[in-house]
Amino acid sequence: MTAIERLWEDFQLPIRDALHRADGRSYDINLDSDAPSGFRVLAPFDLDEMLDRDPSWATSVDGLVAADLGSKGLLWGGEGSYGSEGFIARLTVDRALTWAILFTESNPFDRIQLSGNTATFGSTSGVEITVDIDDPGTSAYGGTTNCRRCPAPWPPPRPPLRLLFEHAPDACSAAARCRGGPMRRP
Structure with missing residues (x-):
């Protein structure tokens, strides 16, 4: 136990x-x-x-x-x-x-x-x-959402458990301008 x-x-x-x-x-x-x-x-x-x-x-x-x-x-x-x-x-x-x-x-x-x-x-x-x-x-919301500023999944998959962390700038397709994080819920 x-x-x-x-x-x-x-x-x-x-x-x-x-x-x-x-x-x-x-x-x-x-x-x-x-x-x-x-x-x-x-x-x-x-x-x-x-x-x-x-x-x-x-x-x-x-x-x-x-x-x-x-x-x-x-x-x-x-x-x-x-x-x-x-x-x-x-x-x-x-x-x-x-x-x-x-x-x-x-x-x-x-x-x-x-x-x-x-x-x-x-x-x-x-x-x-x-x-x-x-x-x-x-x-x-399906395990991932999208970054607020780009189409990169947030958070990126992290087997075996995808924790809710900010994604790394290099994982973002708009790394030069993206600050990462989840999209806000409507």
Whole structure:
């Protein structure tokens, strides 16, 4: 059992802006209204190491909204122990964790809009997070979008997981004039 699965048994998540997968992979994230999903996935980190330093650095979560996925499980959103925290998660049919994301400054999530494999979670402060429910670390818009200034895909494919990073200038067909980054959502 992974560290995140042990925490989830008590409905807890680490107090850190992060995406956690049940298989033990964890990634730092940050809210970013310019990103297609509303957040950016940053570097991976070792959750076991973090919890070894301070095992009490966790917040209890409580659901405010759910979307039933039938045989595919459940989407769940809600709040943490502190008023500014919000979380979103996907659970299996048996309510085991598939993935979870905690935002320390989003406020609680109280709305879910589902369209196919894309879910948009809305918080009480107006933050909107859009994810591919099968792979929340990639853009919910087909894995890539285009750069704001050129036709280069953003982010460029990075097997096995295409994280939401700015693309390198040499990956851009308009490198001399492009500053990179995702197109803004309409």
